[in-house]
Amino acid sequence: MAAPSHGVIATFDTASDIYEAAKKVRDAGFKFWDCITPCPVHGLDGAMGVRRSKVPRFSLIGGILGFTTGMSLIFFTGAVDYQLIVGGKPLFSPMFAFPVSYELTILLTAFFTIGGMFILNGLPMHYHPVLKAPHIHQGLDDKFLIVIESRDPKYDAAATKSLLESIGGKDITEIEA
Incomplete structure (x- = not known):
């Protein structure tokens, strides 16, 4: 056979x-x-x-999730969990939350891009x-x-x-x- x-x-x-x-x-x-x-x-x-590949969609989702996670984390810790006024600064300011949000955006974009490539390629x-x-x-x-x-x-x-x-x-x- x-x-x-x-x-x-x-x-x-x-x-x-x-x-x-x-x-x-x-x-x-x-x-x-x-x-x-x-x-x-x-x-x-x-x-x-x-x-065209669908991997950029995974990257976009990772980037948005990373940015919102970073902003939410800083907002929660500064304005909700541990309210501490230092030098008259506000409890939350996007300017101070930007470095954390930027780094999480890059990190989660990379993870989602690699994960999306693995999923779509059957790896x-x-x-x-x-x-x-x-x-x-x-x-x-x-x-x-x-x-x-x-x-x-x-x-x-x-x-x-x-x-x-x-x-x-x-x-x-x-x-x-």
Whole structure:
């Protein structure tokens, strides 16, 4: 009995080849696929149809929470919990609360950004089936790879292989799950 398939992987030689191939895979309607490149390829996200990340939303929430926590902490300690008038200064002033609020804004923004990235990327992922591909190491050195996953609604092993072949893919192999 054959092992279940994770998808199909194909190799491309140049950055321009994978850029054009990514546009064709996107136009074919695939949703669950990715490009593996040894270096950044300018414009590849656009060619793949990747939308803007949601991580900045996590960062904004962390920043707002940090700022309000800092202001609330100083307000509570100065105006509610321990009312002490020193040198005629008010019990609460945003000017004096700013350093604490600023630091908490930076701290919680960083924590929420990292947490959001982990959540959205499904990390930690200690293993991925693509690592079983026989030529995956080339995608980290000098080749460019496209992986189309079998969970994609448009996935059909034979049709997907022929699509990758028609757009210039080489060493097309099926990956075990």
